[in-house]
Amino acid sequence: MTVAQAPSTLQRILDYSSRADPYPLYAELRGRPVARQEDGGYVVSTYREISTLLHDPHLSSDAHSLEDPGPALAEFGDPPAFIGLDPPRHDRLRRMAMRHFGPPHSPTLIDDMRPDLTAIVTGLIENLAGRDQIDVVDDFAYPFPVTVICHLLGVPREDEPRFHRWVEAIVALLDFDPAKDPQERLREGVQARKDLRHYLAELLRSRRGRPPGDDLLSRLASDEGPDGRMTDEEIVSTANLLLIAGHETTVNLITNGVLTLLRHPEVLERLRREPEMIIRTVEELLRYEPPVHIIPWRAAYSDLTVAGVTIPKGSRITLMLASGNRDPAYFRDPDRFDPDRRDNRHLGFGSGIHLCFGAPLARLETQIALNGLVRHLKNPRLVADPPPYRQSAVLRGPRHLLVRQG
Amino acid sequence: MSSEQSLKAFRRDGRIVIVGASLAGLRAAEALRDEGFTGALTLIGDEACEPYDRPPLSKQVLTGWVPADGTALPRRREIGAEWLLGVAASGLDLAGKRVRLADGREIPYDRLLITTGVRARSWPDEAEAALDGVFVVRTRDDSGRLRERLDAGPGRVLVIGAGFAGSEIASVCRERGIPVTVAEVAEAPLVGALGSMIGSIAADLQRAHGVDLRCGVRVTRLEGDGRVRRAHFSDGDAIDAEVVVVALGGVRNTEWLRDSGLAADRWGVACDSGCRAFDINGLVTDDVFVAGDVARCPHPVYEYRFLSLEHWANAVEQAQVAAHNMVSPPTDRWPHLSMPTFWSMQFGVNIKSVGVPVMADEIAVTQGSVEERRFVAAYGYRGRVIAAVSFDNAKWLDHYRQLIETAAPFPPSCPTPDRPADMKPVPADFPDPVVITHGATVLVTGHEPSERRVAFVRPGPLKPQEKRS
C-alpha cells in the first residue's frame, strides 16, 4: 500500500498556484531555517543562514560537486559560464569579462550609458501615449532591457525573435513545472542551449577579422589582459550567460516595480514629486519583490555546518533569497514596502563572489524605467490584481501586467 | 532618589564630556543622542578643526586626489553639542569630576568619555626630526604638507618603518613615480602585525613595484643643512633623500591623565569590556569611559587579554558600546566583543585581517594562490583559529570571523574548491611572540552589539597535529 505524502512546503512553493503570493509559505519555511528534504537536499530560508552560506568557501556553484547532479549539469551548459564555476576559474573568467563592463578597467562604461538608457525609455514611452490600456511587460519592461543587452553584447536586435525561444527553453531548465515532462523539458533545454551557442559562435566568427567594435563580444575576442585571452568556448559561454541574465531578470524588476507602486499609490505620488526617491525605492523592490526568488541549487563541496545543522558533502542546497529578504529576525517589519528603509542589505542580487555581475546596469535601467513611467502614465489603474504570473518560481514575475490609463 | 530615577534624570539633563574630538568621540556623541540622551554634551579636542577621517591621509590625500582639508567626517545625525576645539585637556580631577583645560578652564561632568587616541611617534633625535623635509603622518596638516613635497617631485623619499602606514606611503610614492627607499628593522614589512610569512609576501610585493626595500637595517642618522639631505644606515650604507617619512607607529595620548588616578600608561587607558575605565588599583570606575585607539580592553576570545587596537572599525564599535553603557542601567550593559577588523591598501592590493594575528603560533594558507597574491591565510593558536588575513579575497573573511567566534579547529580541515597547493601550517613567527599561560576557550554568540555575549566551552582534547611542536 502506498500513502500519498502531503506535499512539502517547498513543493507547495514551486506549485504554480502559489506564484502570486508565496510569502506566507516562506514564513512557514523559516520555522526551520535549514531543512532537510525528502530527497536529501537542504532548503535554507533565513537571512543570516543564507548570507553565511554565500560567504562560505565550502559552498560550490559547480554541478560536478553534487553527489547527484541530475539536470543541474545541463543548466549552465558545457563548459559552464562563470556562474556555474568555483574559484579560481570563476574569479578569472569574471575578472576577464569585467574588464569590458566595469571597474577597474572600464570604470565609466555603465555610468556613460545613462543618456542612451534614457533615450530608449523615452522612445518606448512615446509609443504608449494616447493608449487606454497597455501591457507593461510586452510594451515596456521586456523590450527595454533586451535592447540594452543586445547593444552591449553586440547581438543584432532584430534576431530577438530567434533567440527569445531558446532563452525561454533554457530558463525553463531551472524550473519545476510539473505540467511538463522533465525529460522533454531537459531535451528542449539542452537543444536550445546548443542552438544559442551555435548562434553566438557564428556571431563571434563574424566579428573576427573585422576591426574590433565597441561591443563586448568583439572586445572579448580581441582583448589580451593580465589573465590572458578567453578561448572561443569561454567567450560563447560568457555571452550566453550575459544574454540570458540580462534578459530574464530586469523585466521582472521593472514589472514588479509598476505592480508594487500601483498597490502603494502614496509611494507613487511621492515619486512623482521626489524623483530622487527612486534610488531607494528600487533597493526596496529588490528586497520586497525580487526577480530572483531562489538559487535553485548549490553544492556542499565538503561537509559544512550552518545553524547547527551539518550538511554532508555533495548535498544539494537550495537558497530561498526572497524568503531571507522577508525574515523578521533581520528586517524590521519585513512585509511592509518601505522605500525609506535604512541599512537595506537585501539579497536581491545574491551575495559573495557570485553577486550579480550586471547589478549596476540593472539598477540604472530600473531607476530610469520606473521614473519615466511614473512621470508619464496618467491616472494608471491595474486591470487585474493579482496579474497572471510566469510559470517560473525561480525567476518570478508577471507574464502580463495590464494597466489602464487616462 | 532611586538609582533608576537618578539614571532617568541624568539621561534627561546630565552632563557628558568627551575628550578627544575625532572618530571615536564623534561617533559616541551621535550614539548618545541615538540612545536618547538629552542632557548637555561637550566635545573637547586639541585639533582646531572638526572631526576628520585619518585613513585617507596615507592614501587618497597623498596621491593628490583628495585635499587634506577635505576629509571631514560626515555626520550621522545632529548632536547638539558644545564644541571646545583647539584646546587640549591637561588634567582630570576624578573626585571633583572636572576636566582641566590647558587654558585654565575647568569643565565639570557627570560622566566622561576619553577618546584621545594616538599621536605619531616622532624621530628620536630632536634636531634631526626638526630638519625640513622630515615628516610624520597622523594629522591632516602632516599629510597636506607631505603631499606638497611629493607634488614637487622629490628625487627620493625615505620611509622609515614598514608597518601599514609606511608601506602605504611607499605605495603612493611608486604610484606617483617617485623613487622610494623603505628601511625596516625587522626582516620584512608588516611582520609586526602579520608575521614573517605574510611579511615575505609583502616584501615581494614592494620590490615588484620598484621599492628599494632594506630590511634588517636601522636608520642611524639623518643629515642635513636645515633641509634633510642624507640618511645613514646601520649597515654602513647611506642614501640621498629629500623627504624622510618617519612611520614608527603611535604613542597613546595619556600624558594628560598622568596624575588622575586612572590606569593610564603608555599602553593606553585600561577599561573593562563595557568600556569603563580602571583606576590605578584596577578597580572599575562608574563614570569614566574609554573608547578608540587610546583604550585597552580585555577580549574574552583572546583569553581576556587587554587589546590596544589602532583600527578604525574598533573605534567606531567601541564608541557605540561606550555610549550605550554610559546612559544605560547596569543590567543592560553591552560588552565590546566585536572581532578586530583591519584593512590596508597598498600596491593595488586590498589587505584585510580579522581577529588578532599576533597571538598566533601557526599560519596556513587556506584558499587561493600566494603567487598571484590572491589568497586567504588562517592563523592558529593551540589548535584553534584565532585570526585570518586576505589579499584581494575579502569576500570570504566573514567565514573566518565565524570560525574564530566558534573556536573552530586549526588548521581548518575541510577542503574548498580553491585550495592552494600547499596548506601545511608553518610557524607564525612574530618578532615578539605573545606568551599565554592559561587556556580558557569561549564562543561568541549574537550579531548586534546588543545581543553579543560569550559562552565558555570545555577545552577539547588536543588533536594529533597540534602536538607537532
Next chain:
Amino acid sequence: MRVVVDLARCQGYAQCAFLAPDAFRMQGEEALAFHSSPDDAQRDQVLRAAAACPVQAILVETAEPS
C-alpha cells in the same frame, strides 16, 4: 558633500565605483579608494552608489537632508 566608507565592512563589490566613478575608484580588483568630499555636482551619483552598496558601508552627508 561628505563621504566616508567603512572599509572594514566593505567587501570590494565595486557597485559604488560603477555608479559614481568620479567619487569611488577601485585600485586593483578589490581595494576601494573614495573621495571624502566629492563635488556637489556628483550628488545624484553618490547617492546611487551609497544605496547600491550591498553591505551598506557608505555614509553620505549632503547639504540638505536627503
